Amino acid sequence: MTKKEKAKFIMEELDKVYPTTPVPLDHKDPFTLLIAVLLSAQCTDVRVNQITPYLFAKADNPYDMVKLSVEEIREIIKPCGLSPRKSKAIHELSQILIDKHDGIVPDNYEDLEFLPGVGHKTASVVMSQAFGYPAFPVDTHIHRLLYRWGITNGKNVTQTEIDAKKIFPEEHWNKLHLQIIFYGRSHSPARSPKLSVDYITEAIGTKKVLKDYKP
Numbered sequence: 001m002t003k004k005e006k007a008k009f010i011m012e013e014l015d016k017v018y019p020t021t022p023v024p025l026d027h028k029d030p031f032t033l034l035i036a037v038l039l040s041a042q043c044t045d046v047r048v049n050q051i052t053p054y055l056f057a058k059a060d061n062p063y064d065m066v067k068l069s070v071e072e073i074r075e076i077i078k079p080c081g082l083s084p085r086k087s088k089a090i091h092e093l094s095q096i097l098i099d100k101h102d103g104i105v106p107d108n109y110e111d112l113e114f115l116p117g118v119g120h121k122t123a124s125v126v127m128s129q130a131f132g133y134p135a136f137p138v139d140t141h142i143h144r145l146l147y148r149w150g151i152t153n154g155k156n157v158t159q160t161e162i163d164a165k166k167i168f169p170e171e172h173w174n175k176l177h178l179q180i181i182f183y184g185r186s187h188s189p190a191r192s193p194k195l196s197v198d199y200i201t202e203a204i205g206t207k208k209v210l211k212d213y214k215p
Contacts, residue, residue, distance in 0.1 A: 003150070006149060006150065007167045007168055009204060010176075010180075010200065011168070011172060011176060013199075013200055014179035014180065014183060015179075017179075017182075018178075018182050018183070021175050021178035021179055021182070023129050023178070024049075024178075024181075025037060025040060025048060025052075026053075027052075027130075028060070029060075029130075030104075030105035030126060031062060031105050032052070032056055032060055033125075033126060033130045034093075034105055034115075034118070034122070034126050034130070035056075035090060036048055036049075036052050037122045037125045037126060038086060038089060038117050038118065039052065039077060039080045039086060040080075041082065041086070041122075042081055043080040043081050043082075047079060047080060048080060054076050055073070055076045058072075058076070061103065062094035062095070062098050063094075063098060063103055065090060065094035066091060066094045068091070070087045070088050070091045071087070073087040073090055074087035085117070086117060088116070089116040089117025090117070092116040092117075093115040093116050093117060096114075096115055096116070097115075107127065107130075108127075109123050109124075109127065112126060112127070120158075121137050121138060121139065121157070122137075124136065124137035124138075128173070128174045128177070129174070132174070134170045134171070134174060135174065136161055136164045136165050136168070136173045136177050138157045138160045138164065138177075139181060140190070141181045141183075141184030141185060141188075142160065142164070142180045142181060142184070143160045144184060144188070144190060145180055145188055146160050146164060147160070148188065148201050148205050148206070148209045149200065149201065149204050150204065150209075151164065152164070164177075183200065187200070188200070188201055193212075193213055193214070194213065194214050194215065195210075195213050195215055196215060201213070
């Protein structure tokens, strides 16, 4: 099966399993999404969604966020891990949004990636899910699955994003990246994957990958 044929198969199968793709992080606007995505680094979406209501009750915009001390933010977000770094980044980026963008989250990569704690993946999620721009944010699930499916060589997430954008039609990126994440969580875990569950990998996985699978 060629990569184009694999891409068609992947999209068709994922549309069957996940016809709709709700954004997994609870938010009400670009700012709350930005904060939630920042918090999700090395933290589950479920835990982020448990914590953000407490944070956003105190500050759901940059103007209120800078009124909190870094320590106050840290205490709220501590269950997410990396709280010293994340709390400092949240406070600093809120001030930058006020100083440089009138309190509004910018809708371009350059300004987003300039913000503390915001890398390319976080910026891509915000561009895709907050503003609707075609983007293909690559997390660990997408990186793992596109390697298992032979879409990319798996060297790094940057290369995986490039390969994904080459093979999948742009109009499908925003929905597809979420579908792959959902599939990875439910069907194709990093450890002890099973062919009886991970049927897409069973159908199109590389020979090298399939050797490590259990029935």
